[in-house]
Amino acid sequence: MRRVTAFLTLSFALLIAACGGSGSSGASSGGGPGDATAGRTFFASSVCPTCHVITGVPSAVGQVGPKLDGIGTTAATRKPGMSAEAYIRESIENPQALISPGFSAPSPMPPNQATGRDLDNLVAYLVSLK
Numbered sequence: 001m002r003r004v005t006a007f008l009t010l011s012f013a014l015l016i017a018a019c020g021g022s023g024s025s026g027a028s029s030g031g032g033p034g035d036a037t038a039g040r041t042f043f044a045s046s047v048c049p050t051c052h053v054i055t056g057v058p059s060a061v062g063q064v065g066p067k068l069d070g071i072g073t074t075a076a077t078r079k080p081g082m083s084a085e086a087y088i089r090e091s092i093e094n095p096q097a098l099i100s101p102g103f104s105a106p107s108p109m110p111p112n113q114a115t116g117r118d119l120d121n122l123v124a125y126l127v128s129l130k
């Protein structure tokens with residue numbers, strides 16, 4: 001009888017471990033890498049496309065800002081020592097931090113149009129545009 005109890009206890013423990021383990025909750029912010037697919041959806045339905053072209057995103061036809069095609073590559077060259085991910089994140093949080101070549105200050109781009117998990121996802125999407 002003892003053995004059965006021990007077995008059941010162990011099974012129960014394993015079950016809890018399996019359920020509670022490494023599941024990532026989509027709603028939480030700031031944790032882990034973003035989801036590029038969700039980022040694309042967010043981008044398409046946000047204010048961004050009114051100012052930026054991304055080829056393949058039908059709504060993204062705005063020409064106020066630079067084309068974002070290839071931004072995952074370009075962004076890594078903007079500031080020495082700054083990764084593409086960090087530059088894109090900074091551009092969204094604080095557009096005045098670095099004015100893209102060919103544009104003049106102040107930037108008309110509104111700051112903080114994405115926050116929390118939306119920002120993580122948006123950054124992951126833009127970084128993926130190589």
Ligand code: HEC
Nearest residue numbers: 047048051064065066091095098099100103107108109113
């Ligand atoms: C009102 C127009 C406008 C909106 C809306 C806008 N942007 Fe911009 N964006 C600009 C302009 C103009 C620049 C270039 C000047 C600068 O560096 O801020 C720019 C620059 C950028 C850059 C840097 C590009 C580079 O090559 O250095 C990124 C990345 C960017 N925007 C992403 C976004 C995202 C993502 C959104 C939506 C959350 C967005 N923008 C919304 C106008 C806009």
